[in-house]
Amino acid sequence: MPEESDRLEQAIRVLKEPAQIDSGLDRRVMAEIESVPLPGAWPHRFWMTLDWLKRGRPVRVSPLGGLAFTVGIAILVLFGREWMTPQEPGAPLATTAQGSVVQFVIVAPAASGVSLVGDFNDWSSAATPMRRVGGNGVWEVTVPLDAGRYRYAFLVDGSTWLRDPSAPPTLDDEFGRPGSVVTIGEL
Amino acid sequence: MRTPTGQLALTFALATSLSAVAGPALGQDPRLEGRVPEPTRVEIEAVLDSALALELPTEPLVDRALEGASKGAAPDLILTAVRRLAAELLAARDAMGPKSSVPEIVAGASALRAGAEPEDLAYLRALRGNQTLTVATAVLADLVAVGVPVDTAVSAVIALAEATEDVEYLAFRRNVERDIALGASPVTALGVRLDAAAEFADRPLPQRPQRPRKP
Numbered sequence: 005m006p007e008e009s010d011r012l013e014q015a016i017r018v019l020k021e022p023a024q025i026d027s028g029l030d031r032r033v034m035a036e037i038e039s040v041p042l043p044g045a046w047p048h049r050f051w052m053t054l055d056w057l058k059r060g061r062p063v064r065v066s067p068l069g070g071l072a073f074t075v076g077i078a079i080l081v082l083f084g085r086e087w088m089t090p091q092e093p094g095a096p097l098a099t100t101a102q103g104s105v106v107q108f109v110i111v112a113p114a115a116s117g118v119s120l121v122g123d124f125n126d127w128s129s130a131a132t133p134m135r136r137v138g139g140n141g142v143w144e145v146t147v148p149l150d151a152g153r154y155r156y157a158f159l160v161d162g163s164t165w166l167r168d169p170s171a172p173p174t175l176d177d178e179f180g181r182p183g184s185v186v187t188i189g190e191l
Numbered sequence: 192m193r194t195p196t197g198q199l200a201l202t203f204a205l206a207t208s209l210s211a212v213a214g215p216a217l218g219q220d221p222r223l224e225g226r227v228p229e230p231t232r233v234e235i236e237a238v239l240d241s242a243l244a245l246e247l248p249t250e251p252l253v254d255r256a257l258e259g260a261s262k263g264a265a266p267d268l269i270l271t272a273v274r275r276l277a278a279e280l281l282a283a284r285d286a287m288g289p290k291s292s293v294p295e296i297v298a299g300a301s302a303l304r305a306g307a308e309p310e311d312l313a314y315l316r317a318l319r320g321n322q323t324l325t326v327a328t329a330v331l332a333d334l335v336a337v338g339v340p341v342d343t344a345v346s347a348v349i350a351l352a353e354a355t356e357d358v359e360y361l362a363f364r365r366n367v368e369r370d371i372a373l374g375a376s377p378v379t380a381l382g383v384r385l386d387a388a389a390e391f392a393d394r395p396l397p398q399r400p401q402r403p404r405k406p
Contacts, residue, residue: 151292153294172368173336178268179272180262180264189326
């Protein structure tokens with residue numbers, strides 16, 4: 005027992021002595037901590053996402069859902085290009101029993117308002133205001149038209165007349181203002 | 192550009208004068224009120240009366256008057272434009288036949304304005320059979336508007352008349368316009384596209400009949 009007591013006292017003495025610590029330890033520990041990426045920081049999140057994407061997982065799709073998805077893709081492939089291309093006047097977007105739906109487009113980045121004015125709306129500047137599409141100064145409107153040949157123009161900010169650059173011009177500007185024509189064939 | 196049928200214009204002017212003397216206007220259109228100044232509006236209504244008497248469509252005439260008013264044109268300019276269009280509508284209807292539809296008459300009038308002759312419209316009618324002339328005559332006018340000489344444009348439209356659908360006429364015009372925009376001369380652009388159409392048809396295309404040139 006006395007021997008054990010001596011050994012214990014000796015150990016306590018050793019432990020009580022101040023430890024000799026390398027003066028650069030704090031700096032090295034802090035550098036190590038800083039090198040570990042914090043959860044939520046972008047490189048860490050990127051690798052986590054990549055791992056998630058790489059892992060295979062089962063997907064459950066009903067036969068009806070699969071069919072609808074396939075039909076959707078097929079429609080997009082067949083008609084997507086047409087939908088994304090601005091149509092020339094005279095090339096109707098759609099044809100109905102009542103006539104054709106024609107899209108008119110003009111680029112007027114500085115305009116605050118554009119109207120479509122023509123034979124089809126009694127040349128009224130208020131009848132067919134155009135809609136700004138996106139932020140590129142593109143203005144657009146669709147109008148149902150029966151078969152025929154129509155003269156029209158764009159009225160910018162109520163004062164500037166523009167012809168449609170994507171349509172044939174009128175043969176003469178009888179009234180000193182530019183204009184265009186659109187022809188819709190008879191069904 | 193040649194002027195369309197002076198005789199018909201004279202006939203129309205005479206009919207207008209007679210209808211003005213005859214009595215109250217039947218061709219009144221409420222859309223003209225407040226947009227076309229008073230003395231001119233009455234004269235335009237006399238033109239509309241004459242058009243009704245001749246069974247011509249009046250809507251294109253009202254449209255032309257409203258266009259002039261909307262564009263701030265002088266009243267006498269508006270009246271002149273309406274009278275001129277009325278004469279062209281009459282000439283077009285006479286050339287294409289009494290059963291012509293309103294769109295055909297309007298498009299035919301634009302072809303006459305472009306410089307085509309009434310005989311060209313009559314020949315187109317014969318070639319096209321039961322197909323409408325709206326697009327064919329409109330394309331003729333459109334080609335002239337982008338710089339194709341009128342005789343060349345007439346010849347091209349006649350050459351395509353027998354075997355060309357409306358959508359093909361429109362595509363033909365679009366292709367010519369595109370070639371012009373890319374730098375081709377209007378005659379060259381039209382010639383190239385016409386050659387392509389002839390090659391596709393694999394047979395000779397109809398020719399415009401030779402007629403003595405007007406002075």
